[in-house]
Amino acid sequence: MTKLEIYDPAMCCSTGVCGPEVDPVLVTFAADLKWVAEQGVAVHRYNLGQEPQAFAANPAVVKEMEAGMDRLPIIAVDGHIVSTGVHLSRDQLAAKLGLAAGGKPTASCCSPKSGCC
């Protein structure tokens, strides 16, 4: 079974409503992870504020954090880091996991005009 791990920054709430602007990415991302799990992937999501042991136990993750806290969130597939600093979209997750993209399309990782995707 493929394993997907997400190492999130310490967040007050996983829905992001505590930020100065709603972050639809966070809410959509949670829904996307649910979809990924339904495709038979084992999903583990760790919040630095709540599950620091998961971070400390992974030297590659600690190394990334030492390079800068902006590396969070870190996403790993079967123990290999596949992205840093972004919550991937459903299509991107599907690609990293080798799944057929499907279901409801989701927001991309950032606003369209920023051009980072």
Place this chain on the structure above:
Amino acid sequence: MDHTRTLFFTGKGGVGKTSLSCATGLALAEAGKRVLIVSTDPASNLDEVLGTPLGQTPCAIAGAPGLFALNIDPEAAAHDYKERMVAPYRGILPAAAIASMEEQFSGACTVEIAAFDEFAKLLGDPAATLGFDHVIFDTAPTGHTLRLLTLPSAWTDFIASSTGGASCLGPLAGLEKQKALYAATVAQLSDPATTTIVLVARAEVSALREAERTRHELQDLGVRNLRLALNGVFAAGQTGDDVALAMEGRGRDAVAEMPAGLSLLPRDQFPFLPRGTVGLDSLQSLFRPAPAFVPSPEPFAPGRLPAGLVPLLDDLEAAGHGVIMTMGKGGVGKTTMAAALAVALAARGHKVVLSTTDPAAHLAATMAGEASNLCVARIDPEAEVARYRDEVLAKAGASLDESGRAMLEEDLRSPCTEEIAVFRAFARTVEGGKDGFVVLDTAPTGHTILLLDAAEAYHREVLRTQADMPDAVRNLLPRLRDPSFTRILIVTLAEATPVHEAERLAQDLGRAGITPYAWVINQSLLASGTAHPLLAQRGRYEMAFIRKVSDELAPRTALVPWQADVPVGKTGLLRLVR
């Protein structure tokens, strides 16, 4: 009054929850019962009130056979919890990671849940209170906490998966073990055979409004066994003293106009005590007919008192522009102070924007048009929260299933959400501080500032989006930290709990690198010049708190007398700054 085994006293800070808990406990003990009083109020002065040093296990109260008490500080519990969570990772995770973890445990939610955890340990475990006929708590869980704990998705999402979960539950580990205990605790709270919740209020509009809000929230949760306790009811008696007559009249009006739902509750009334409620003798007097009042025979010289608002106003004016924020718990008069300073600055010829969250808004209404260079903007917290809530649900709710949506909606009812929503609204107003004065009757807590700061860094550096952060918010954060641009005034009263709460606000701002510019002690009877024996006695009692603020806590202090005429309108407000 026939007492249930468990009693909770709830109400806003300074209304006398601890005093009434102790007085009730004492009366029951004198009737031959074994009584345990439990304080989970971080501002508790239970030790002082009962005259016995207390710890975390039941301790017999000297001079009151059958009466026991224990003191639990949920902030200490939250702090211990934070240390347990963070300490093992110091030196293992980078310092920045440790700092961001620590901030997650510094919010109101952690303390609130830590307090509930303490209730649950005592209520949910019969062995913990075995042998007591009555258990009295001087605080009660909030509606937000209770709702969170009754949401099935709060538990299942948080425990079963790691993809979601309620923000405010996050800080507690081992939740699964607690689930049954919490469920039993919530059930017991709504059982009228075992539990009474006493809403404590003063005969004041704001305290009664708060009590009504709580009543409504609890009733919606199925908690029906409620009583109202009116504390500090003042009777002037035969007197010509303006202050005494005004105080009596204001209390009478507030009670006459109390919300209908509240007025239908069974009601107990407790008298105004001139010497506070420290010590068993004072507590007994709450339940007994008052003996004729004998003023202290010793002469009283207050010494030098802090100045009024005028020197403070002079210094604020000298800057020529900038943001002035008044900050304090509800009912201390931060709106009145903000309005008085705004009117006075406008009267001196400055361009002033006064931004208020005062729900009554009568203040704003009475001033409109009275001063041409004063502009009054109102921030309605309810409207801001509703707008924010709609925005979030529209943006984010669509992709969620029913339980996820319920979770998101409850997150939106957390105290943090209101603070964020209001913060966004007044961020827009603060822009104006470049050109003139902006006076605000609300200020974000240190926790909010740190969260927003972290969020800003997160958005800017991580997501690299420009669109998500409103410019007003982006500019606001550095401005709040600039002492030459923003001046925060902490407003408090010369009483134990308000001073303690103000001290905590100041500490919280300190964490965000902000030092208050000054403290304002409002509604001082000592400064009012009253000659009424009871009120003058109460004025003497204020002295220790005035000293504590001016000597220990505040970089500078202004003392504002209690006003016989309600300070509204331009004339009324200018009287405060004279």
